[in-house]
Amino acid sequence: MKFMDWLDERLAVRQLIKVMLTEYYVPKNINFLWSFGVLIMVVFAILVVSGIFLLMYYKPDSHLAFDSVNKTIMMDVEYGWLFRHTHAVAASIMFLVLYVHMARGIYYGSFKAPREIVWITGYILFVLMAATAFTGYLLPWGQMSYWAAQTITTLFEKIPFIGPDLVVWIRGNYIVEDATLTRFFALHVVFLPLLLIVFTAIHLYAVRIVGSNNEDGIELTKEEKKHGKGIPFWPVFMAKEFFVISVFLIFFFYLVFYQYKFAMDPINFTPADYLQTPTHIYPEWYFLAFYEVLRGFFFSQNLGLIAFVLSMFIAAFLPWLDTSPIKSGNHRPLYKILFFIFVADFVFLTILGKLPPTGLYAWLGFAGSLVYFAFFFALPIISRIEKKKLEGGR
Template identity: 50%
Template sequence: MAHFTKATSLHDWLNQRLGIDTVRRVMATEYWIPKNINFLWAMGMILAITFGLLLVSGIFLLMYYQPNVATAFDSVNYTIMQEVGYGWLWRHIHGVAASVVFLIIYIHMFTGIYYGSYKKGREMIWISGMLLFVAFSAEAFSGYMLPWGQMSYWAGMVITNLFSGGSLHANGLVEWIRGDYVPAQAFLSRFFMLHVLLIPLAILGLIGLHFGALRIPHVNNQDGEEIDFEAEAAKYKAGDKANSKVIAFANDFMSKDMMVVGIYLIFFFYLVFYHYDFAMDPVNFDPANGLKTPAHIYPEWYFLWSYEILRPFSTDVGLIAFAFAQVIFFALPFLDRSPNTVPASRRGLFKFWFWAMLIDMIILTAMGKVPPQGLFSTIGFYAALTFIGLWILLPFITKFEKKV
């Protein structure tokens, strides 16, 4: 057993038992962040804080929500919204955060793609991040079922039907997932379980993995420069902070990070208090009705791009294209054959690939929202083909990229 002495303070008492000074050093005061970064490097902290907001608001919603097909709709739209003191606040924070979190995830992802932050030892950061994206998507979908409105029901019907695999007609699998022939009580209860327990647990674990994956390769910087973190840290610790290329995570980096977070939170709470309606589909204020499809079913904005890749094709081709779109981002570190870790602007053809991909995904998102007719249908079709084509092109254009 370790040797303990009489504590001189509460801090010392805790330090002898938990090593809080070591924890603080490893996690904060001697965790090094490059200086050569910009506000886009704050997206991770914004995501962590948004996840915190989702967790806290979710806890309060959980106190009154009833996962029962007969009472779920009213427990949200009457009990929480009308009766519970400040219930509306939790619901609007939860709804807005669920939507905004995807906006930040996409910015976070495209920042990583632009600066090549998925290469040279940073592959696991990218892969764990993509796993988080999948987990957040599942979390968003399962949460969308819970108010048991028309969009909940029909989104549940359509998405679970995807698992029939088109011509494979795996209806048994679909019924197994639902626990019934149609989305009903068994379906609502199990998606409730997934939303409040299993998926959040997975997300917490993946966040740990994502942070852990950062420790050895460290955070990338604006030039993709390979920094000798030990030498730079030594300079910093010796007092030569001006010439060191790194700063400490806390308090140096955090103080700048929190400024970006502060600006974000102003935007976030502006949405919560004045524009929460964008995250609340009016169709979902009709209770679920299995005998009446809404005139136009569309997912939330953050799923529109992949929905549009599914839509313009026949069922089987559409499903394959959709499956491709869901997994292909995982392969980015391996499809990019160039050794260059520099911003896309210095990477020749990749620069055009990056902007083409970003613009194509915005077009897909827009076309996913409008009814699938005429010109929109055509644009959507070509945008979907462009998406697939760009991924096929990626290994070739990066293979012949000049070394910088």
Template identity: 40%
Template sequence: MSGSTTFVPKNPVLKWFESRLPIIGLVHSSFVAFPNPRNLNYFWTFGGILAFMLVAQIVTGVVLAMHYTPESTLAFASVEHIMRDVNFGWLLRYMHANGASMFFIAVYIHIARGLYYGSYKAPREILWILGVIIFLLMMATAFMGYVLPWGQMSFWGAKVITSLFSAIPLVGDAITVWLWGGYSVGNATLNRFFALHYLLPFMIAGLVVLHIWALHVPGSNNPLGVEVKSKKDTLPFHPYFTVKDGLAVVCFMLFFSYFVFYVPNYLGHADNYIEANPLVTPAHIVPEWYFLPYYAMLRAVPNKLGGVCALFGSILLLAFLPWLDTSRIRSANFRPVYRVFLWVWFAAVAGLGYCGSQEPVGGIVTASQILTFWYFFHLLVVLPLLGFFETPLKLPATITDAVLSTTRGSSGAMVAARTTASPSVDG
């Protein structure tokens, strides 16, 4: 479904350049003339929002790195220096810190949309797998970035999470020492995390290019889950979807700006404004909110190695969804039973997030164990079996038929409403 370019440069310099490196034509075919299903809704705009947020995070991160000092006795003070002394340093820091949360809000909606509309099904398996890899790198980048302020929660969060690798048989202790750069979390750890936190966003950007490339081969999925049958089913990316994406980015920026300017520390933790102290353990060690469901899974399993396997397995299993889901129907709109189970699964993930934010005592532990069981049961048992037993609804023949029937139905309803509401001539 790749779009063919109609770009013909008129400027002689551009014509000369294009004949030797047709990069403008490539951009035109990929982001101007590229055909998209005409029924895409606003859930499809989160890809553009994520691209915008990635650029914002890289730009603010590079500028912050110019003023940050990755040394254990100076790191905390350098963050305060950025906040107090660097021109607009407070803005850069709040944009970067809250930008990570905005990034995860957008990516979770993006993943949920893919799950609901079956965007992982053939022929888009590679596209989905690349997305899961990007998600894993995002989590690694965010974790390492959270360590850099070198506050109490940064230090103890790093100690708890890196200690998990010691549960791996035979090589666990060696991996942990290598991560720490010694026998405890310290200056070497901070330096390594800073270097990797700086590097990984550029790796993510490279994978995003592959992700977009993989998207442009089969084209976008759509809310109906019906493949494009003819040109009538599509519209060019520009101006129809550039305008739609632009509006979504502006609305998302307003949401982002509210946190940056009015509640910049709402999504953070107060203990991180206390300098790291290896001799004082915080009363309740919690990660950032976007890690809470996985943190709850980690604590739900009594065995340390089992908890680590549950944590990483919960993410890696997502890469196998194209094969775990045995139904040939993509969209949950036409799978009534799957739709109910999926909303229950979404509720379970939200419940795990709440459990991860609470102290692991009593009913919280029990709830975490039940929700963790259901998380894996849904992916490993419910999803494969539904494909054999569920009776889906009838799919429309084409995207155009569905769009036109909806339009006609809405127009008919409006006419009927006007007729009912209008008084008769006879009064």
């Protein structure tokens, strides 16, 4: 304890532990979906640690990258395969956890005042994570890596005036080549993770200030939470969190050892060939829904591109689209229906995104894209209905 005293005098650790853990209260009426924030941190930690070990053998050079991954790391380094499987599966599962975390926020209205900053920083984190995943996906330099980078960078060509020059600038070449690989590598291992850490700090700070939302969406004061309506973060909340993490890790490592193909596509075990596009190319599953919106407007490339960009960013504006005073979906029957239609539509788009965009699939994709946007454009209308109802009830 003497050491604690010594530390306390210099760093006020006791005060810090109180503020951060033992006297930080979260509402009692929250379910395990509120554990997903910490799960994201866990997956991020797994990614950082496994990534560091991959970094020790990976070679960011278009002539060496494929073999350094598939020979050196996967075959020669002891447990190298474990670190690669873990990294690949964690990157994929990160998005599952992120989507659940975001869906929880959307359903329970956690983006509403006073949590707009929490939502916005969270959304920035999502976009940064997407960029990290995209840049990281190029590194194994397989066919899928290569053509994903080639097609997605080509999208920038459609930007008026500067587009074509911008694409060459991003690639550092007329096609995706060595220069692209090396700069994506730098972004993936240094720049983007740094930004992720900075925004995670802001995100967590903002949550500490405004506190967690809850199932009923009714704000609780600190006093209320202290006396009966809340539980301290440590040990009560974390006791549950540890359980959730352990269960999650079983699922996670089951995938790592036995069911990893969804995160390590067979096509990517063929080295990148800039003269031959694979018969089937598709993004990783977590981008499929947005990709399907891009393809959904199959009759107009420009419209598809605008829809694609809009679909990626429209959710960032939720706090201003949904202005209803009621927060939680539990108390908003109409919103609840819309929410589940939206979730179903997102899954639907994800599945369609991997199917060939022909015939019926093309039209289904178009319909799915419209439903996707319909959810967001219905929000102001629902908000008005709910506001009127609330006023009428008074």
